[in-house]
Amino acid sequence: MSFETKDVVSARGIIIHNGKFLALRRDMQRERNGGQWEGPGGSVEDTDMAGYQEIGRPVLKRALLREAFQEANITLGHIGVFNNVRENIETDEKGNVTNYKCEIAVASPLSFAVDLRRNIPAGETPDHDEWCWADLYHPQLDLTEETESGLVIAREILERGPLPQF
Numbered sequence: 001m002s003f004e005t006k007d008v009v010s011a012r013g014i015i016i017h018n019g020k021f022l023a024l025r026r027d028m029q030r031e032r033n034g035g036q037w038e039g040p041g042g043s044v045e046d047t048d049m050a051g052y053q054e055i056g057r058p059v060l061k062r063a064l065l066r067e068a069f070q071e072a073n074i075t076l077g078h079i080g081v082f083n084n085v086r087e088n089i090e091t092d093e094k095g096n097v098t099n100y101k102c103e104i105a106v107a108s109p110l111s112f113a114v115d116l117r118r119n120i121p122a123g124e125t126p127d128h129d130e131w132c133w134a135d136l137y138h139p140q141l142d143l144t145e146e147t148e149s150g151l152v153i154a155r156e157i158l159e160r161g162p163l164p165q166f
Contacts, residue, residue: 005097017112036144070121073119083103
């Protein structure tokens with residue numbers, strides 16, 4: 001019996017504007033984190049890798065730009081340094097292993113016309129069913145673990161000064 005091992009790297013953003021961050025609620029039907037709130041983001045795809053041999057800042061930036069636009073119709077301006085907020089290994093019932101790694105960056109938006117359905121590829125369903133601009137310090141939402149970690153990083157960055165605006 002052979003087992004499959006794969007690596008999954010995701011890029012996620014804490015998008016900040018006027019002291020709030022963009023929170024997207026994962027559709028309740030989603031197996032992973034259904035009903036929890038997070039920032040836009042997702043797995044690095046082959047198109048994000050074009051011209052690169054390994055996953056670094058340029059690839060993570062491409063993935064975050066694509067995901068923010070696809071999931072929320074947001075165009076990002078400033079994207080800060082990516083920070084690793086999660087690494088874990090999961091094994092399914094067949095013995096297949098997935099190595100997950102999540103990188104998160106604090107960013108500021110260029111556009112604000114949030115729309116959860118506008119840029120979804122044909123044949124796909126939206127990952128999220130609701131959005132809001134949530135308080136950065138007291139969000140009062142059921143957040144994913146990655147988003148909780150990202151907010152800690154965002155608060156530390158903002159204590160040093162404001163994000164660049166475009």
